[in-house]
Amino acid sequence: MYKVIVTDSISDSGLKALYDHPNFTVDKKSGLSPEELKEIIKDYDALIVRSQTQVTEDLLNAAEKLRVVARAGVGVDNIDINAATRKGILVINAPGANTISAAEHTMAMMLSLARRIPHAHMSTSAGNWDRNAFKGVELYEKTLGVIGMGKIGAEVAKRAQRFGMKILGYDPYLTEERANQMNITKATLYDIAREADFITVHTPLTKDTKGLINDDYLAKTKKGVRIINCARGGIIDEDALVRGLNSGQVAGAAIDVFETEPASNQELLSHPHAIVTPHLGASTVEAQEKVAQEVSEEIIDIFETDSIHHAINMPQVSGETQKKLQPFIDLGEQIGILAIQLLKNAPDKIDIHYYGNLAKEDNNLLTRTMIKGILSYHLSDSVNMVNALHLLNDQGVSFNVMKNPESKGFASYMELTLHHGDHHSTIGATVLNGYGARIVKMNEYRVDVRPERYLLYIEHHDVPGMIGRVGSILGNHDINIGTMQVGRAEAGGDANMVLTLDKKVNDEVAKELVEMDGLKAVQFLEIPNGHLPAYNMQ
Numbered sequence: 001m002y003k004v005i006v007t008d009s010i011s012d013s014g015l016k017a018l019y020d021h022p023n024f025t026v027d028k029k030s031g032l033s034p035e036e037l038k039e040i041i042k043d044y045d046a047l048i049v050r051s052q053t054q055v056t057e058d059l060l061n062a063a064e065k066l067r068v069v070a071r072a073g074v075g076v077d078n079i080d081i082n083a084a085t086r087k088g089i090l091v092i093n094a095p096g097a098n099t100i101s102a103a104e105h106t107m108a109m110m111l112s113l114a115r116r117i118p119h120a121h122m123s124t125s126a127g128n129w130d131r132n133a134f135k136g137v138e139l140y141e142k143t144l145g146v147i148g149m150g151k152i153g154a155e156v157a158k159r160a161q162r163f164g165m166k167i168l169g170y171d172p173y174l175t176e177e178r179a180n181q182m183n184i185t186k187a188t189l190y191d192i193a194r195e196a197d198f199i200t201v202h203t204p205l206t207k208d209t210k211g212l213i214n215d216d217y218l219a220k221t222k223k224g225v226r227i228i229n230c231a232r233g234g235i236i237d238e239d240a241l242v243r244g245l246n247s248g249q250v251a252g253a254a255i256d257v258f259e260t261e262p263a264s265n266q267e268l269l270s271h272p273h274a275i276v277t278p279h280l281g282a283s284t285v286e287a288q289e290k291v292a293q294e295v296s297e298e299i300i301d302i303f304e305t306d307s308i309h310h311a312i313n314m315p316q317v318s319g320e321t322q323k324k325l326q327p328f329i330d331l332g333e334q335i336g337i338l339a340i341q342l343l344k345n346a347p348d349k350i351d352i353h354y355y356g357n358l359a360k361e362d363n364n365l366l367t368r369t370m371i372k373g374i375l376s377y378h379l380s381d382s383v384n385m386v387n388a389l390h391l392l393n394d395q396g397v398s399f400n401v402m403k404n405p406e407s408k409g410f411a412s413y414m415e416l417t418l419h420h421g422d423h424h425s426t427i428g429a430t431v432l433n434g435y436g437a438r439i440v441k442m443n444e445y446r447v448d449v450r451p452e453r454y455l456l457y458i459e460h461h462d463v464p465g466m467i468g469r470v471g472s473i474l475g476n477h478d479i480n481i482g483t484m485q486v487g488r489a490e491a492g493g494d495a496n497m498v499l500t501l502d503k504k505v506n507d508e509v510a511k512e513l514v515e516m517d518g519l520k521a522v523q524f525l526e527i528p529n530g531h532l533p534a535y536n537m538q
């Protein structure tokens with residue numbers, strides 16, 4: 001008998017498949033303190049949560065037979081994925097099951113902002129009859145900027161169009177073709193700032209989206225813009241938003257999700273031009289039934305048939321292949337991370353070449369690892385080796401894998417090229433017996449670089465003095481160079497430098513470098529520590 005514990009408020013009818021199954025028992029225990037849950041988690045095989053329960057490393061460490069953590073929803077930011085992975089605990093979610101509810105909540109927030117419905121309601125129910133204080137604006141013929149054109153963003157765009165709104169969409173994966181199909185305009189963040197009357201965000205919270213809407217961004221928006229966040233707290237800097245509301249730059253904000261939850265920013269919560277809800281985007285009968293049903297059915301499939309549909313953290317590989325390819329797998333993710341940074345854009349096409357011994361292996365796993373590295377730059381923790389190809393397909397990016405058993409100078413060699421229109425970035429890499437991982441090609445240049453955390457990539461004209469000038473700028477800013485590699489196509493022609501550094505290059509140093517005569521391109525690249533393959537290697 002498998003024991004399932006449900007620790008947040010989750011639809012009973014959605015859990016029916018589990019209740020009815022002879023091999024499962026379900027305990028519903030919402031409102032437990034972290035200590036209480038930690039005390040009893042050892043008895044359970046599966047845990048189902050929404051967003052309240054914090055599935056921390058501490059909790060997971062107390063679990064003795066837990067095999068699955070199921071998030072009845074999309075965002076898994078309340079679950080320590082790496083800790084679960086390290087413990088070999090599968091994390092699944094229910095993407096798509098609450099899309100419509102979240103999109104409808106966004107529309108409700110937008111209409112409430114436009115017509116000040118919550119404020120009018122409070123005034124009227126307090127006994128007032130004030131028909132002048134609540135004059136609103138129409139959505140009709142207004143411009144809506146949608147930041148994040150994934151599942152929810154696209155549904156919001158569709159609904160807003162029916163209200164006669166013009167839609168500007170920004171998403172690194174939004175192509176002209178898809179924008180045309182949806183009859184929206186593919187825009188930049190700054191087009192949206194300049195033109196939008198309403199802005200709504202629908203991205204996950206990532207390194208790039210944290211504080212995306214901040215003082216600088218708000219200063220570029222139209223005066224009187226109205227802003228909605230039904231995605232994740234932190235995408236909008238709450239203090240900046242309050243400043244914007246106070247100055248009138250922002251006419252109104254409707255916020256469902258907060259930097260900390262339960263929300264505590266009193267200035268925002270009580271602001272006369274803010275509308276706030278307690279993370280209700282997915283709180284509908286239908287969404288809760290669908291998310292609970294999806295995760296219940298998947299839990300049964302996992303325990304009864306070993307089949308996984310929406311894994312966040314689990315690859316399916318044979319132990320033998322994994323062991324053989326392990327050094328390349330680690331490197332594969334790193335070259336994905338480097339190539340996407342070097343491209344500076346979301347790719348529309350990916351080419352992967354395997355040469356020598358690597359071409360003779362089943363390198364599906366390796367390919368997924370590279371793609372995970374590429375996509376994780378924009379999609380964060382939601383991408384893993386199981387869902388990487390699926391997500392790539394969802395984003396409309398084509399990829400080709402080519403294998404050539406002849407060696408290309410190394411016993412095993414892999415080369416990754418990302419394309420974005422006419423631009424491309426290439427990284428070639430190998431693992432040298434006894435010496436470890438090496439990047440041996442960057443764009444058109446041969447290099448020999450150990451993949452370290454901080455890299456500086458420079459393309460320049462091959463003229464005397466370049467190395468010294470770059471070295472002095474870094475030295476003046478107390479940035480130690482670990483290694484430096486220079487290469488050139490021909491004497492006096494194009495050349496490149498790749499440096500490994502002991503610390504980050506800040507904007508000031510980058511600016512000095514960019515302004516140096518003779519440099520064609522300067523790029524600081526980072527392979528974050530946390531970007532090692534997210535699965536259990538035991």
Ligand SMILES: NC(=O)C1=CN([C@@H]2O[C@H](COP(=O)(O)OP(=O)(O)OC[C@H]3O[C@@H](n4cnc5c(N)ncnc54)[C@H](O)[C@@H]3O)[C@@H](O)[C@H]2O)C=CC1
Nearest residue numbers: 075102148149150151152171202203204208230231281282
């Ligand atoms: N308020 C609530 O109760 C709910 C909130 N959510 C949240 O809504 C958000 C969106 O969910 P879905 O549409 O299902 O996810 P999705 O994965 O379908 O779409 C997210 C999109 O954001 C894009 N993106 C990533 N970085 C970006 C950037 N820097 N700039 C612009 N776009 C970027 C991605 O390319 C992707 O297309 C998630 O954060 C999710 O957790 C989801 C359901 C309910």
Ligand SMILES: O=C(O)CCC(=O)C(=O)O
Nearest residue numbers: 050051073074075282283
């Ligand atoms: O479970 C909930 O109500 C929150 C939904 C949500 O934020 C998500 O699915 O990402």
